[in-house]
Amino acid sequence: MKISVLRLGHRYSRDKRISTHVGLVARAFGANELVMDIWDNHVENSIQKVVEEWGNSFRITFISEWKKFIRGFNGDKIHLTMYGININEIENKLRASKKDKLIIIGGKKVHPDVYNLVDYNVAIGNQPHSEVAALAVFLDRLYKGKELEKEFKGRMKIIPQKRGKRVLRDDT
Amino acid sequence: MKISVLRLGHRYSRDKRISTHVGLVARAFGANELVMDIWDNHVENSIQKVVEEWGNSFRITFISEWKKFIRGFNGDKIHLTMYGININEIENKLRASKKDKLIIIGGKKVHPDVYNLVDYNVAIGNQPHSEVAALAVFLDRLYKGKELEKEFKGRMKIIPQKRGKRVLRDDT
Numbered sequence: 001m002k003i004s005v006l007r008l009g010h011r012y013s014r015d016k017r018i019s020t021h022v023g024l025v026a027r028a029f030g031a032n033e034l035v036m037d038i039w040d041n042h043v044e045n046s047i048q049k050v051v052e053e054w055g056n057s058f059r060i061t062f063i064s065e066w067k068k069f070i071r072g073f074n075g076d077k078i079h080l081t082m083y084g085i086n087i088n089e090i091e092n093k094l095r096a097s098k099k100d101k102l103i104i105i106g107g108k109k110v111h112p113d114v115y116n117l118v119d120y121n122v123a124i125g126n127q128p129h130s131e132v133a134a135l136a137v138f139l140d141r142l143y144k145g146k147e148l149e150k151e152f153k154g155r156m157k158i159i160p161q162k163r164g165k166r167v168l169r170d171d172t
Numbered sequence: 173m174k175i176s177v178l179r180l181g182h183r184y185s186r187d188k189r190i191s192t193h194v195g196l197v198a199r200a201f202g203a204n205e206l207v208m209d210i211w212d213n214h215v216e217n218s219i220q221k222v223v224e225e226w227g228n229s230f231r232i233t234f235i236s237e238w239k240k241f242i243r244g245f246n247g248d249k250i251h252l253t254m255y256g257i258n259i260n261e262i263e264n265k266l267r268a269s270k271k272d273k274l275i276i277i278g279g280k281k282v283h284p285d286v287y288n289l290v291d292y293n294v295a296i297g298n299q300p301h302s303e304v305a306a307l308a309v310f311l312d313r314l315y316k317g318k319e320l321e322k323e324f325k326g327r328m329k330i331i332p333q334k335r336g337k338r339v340l341r342d343d344t
Contacts, residue, residue, distance in 0.1 A: 133308030
């Protein structure tokens with residue numbers, strides 16, 4: 001199962017770090033690529049740097065026509081929104097499908113068409129919080145926590161510790 | 173069980189939105205207060221506005237001596253860090269304790285003392301991602317998802333929909 005995360009409506013200065021966090025969460029929680037409808041070098045560079053040091057393949061793609069992209073996607077299309085159905089009600093159904101998944105994360109104002117172009121509008125609770133949090137919890141539920149045990153074959157590798165930090169660095 | 177979230181090392185311009193997201197996630201995922209060691213009006217106002225519109229009590233507090241604060245906290249002290257023990261290994265143990273919890277979220281560079289002042293250093297996976305994501309997944313695991321069904325008694329209330337948005341607004 002391949003997972004793509006589509007970040008819509010990024011605003012340069014304001015969303016720089018939020019979109020970077022969205023990308024890093026996508027990677028760390030097992031998604032295969034981040035797709036954005038607005039290009040931002042800063043976001044791309046920050047994520048690429050992490051990929052280079054910490055490993056595994058993760059793609060960042062730019063698209064100009066997001067509606068066409070959503071329509072053309074072959075798999076389950078899931079929009080994360082506080083207005084949708086609570087994840088607690090539909091996670092089993094979503095997990096049961098082995099199709100590829102497109103997870104759509106909007107910015108402050110999401111185009112109303114998004115709600116109708118997708119198969120599911122899913123709420124990580126119906127309170128305002130964060131698209132970064134919504135994506136993380138969604139992927140954690142989808143993979144039942146197994147994504148956090150995945151091996152990343154990077155130059156940098158953490159050896160988990162009860163106290164302090166231990167990082168292995170392989171520059172060969 | 174009362175939950176406090178301590179956000180350490182906030183940097184004004186750079187972390188404005190990240191710290192706001194940390195606060196909103198704390199509130200939406202069932203924590204009782206956000207404590208910061210660096211005051212930022214913008215962060216406070218953004219969170220207060222959400223509390224006023226969407227309900228329930230949520231406190232934002234400023235402290236000047238974070239070491240004293242951590243030492244004096246009566247309950248389980250948990251530092252979320254990518255260098256710690258994987259949440260998958262210790263979530264059952266953490267959930268079994270009914271003590272109040274202090275959850276510590278660091279910025280880019282965490283003071284090394286933090287690792288020794290706490291009871292647990294917990295990793296939401298050992299890959300770099302986001303403090304916002306880490307906090308959300310931690311609270312989601314701690315409450316086993318029940319936090320997303322909690323009633324918030326606010327002026328604004330979402331009626332979950334399969335398509336589109338439905339918000340009730342009570343201005344009485």
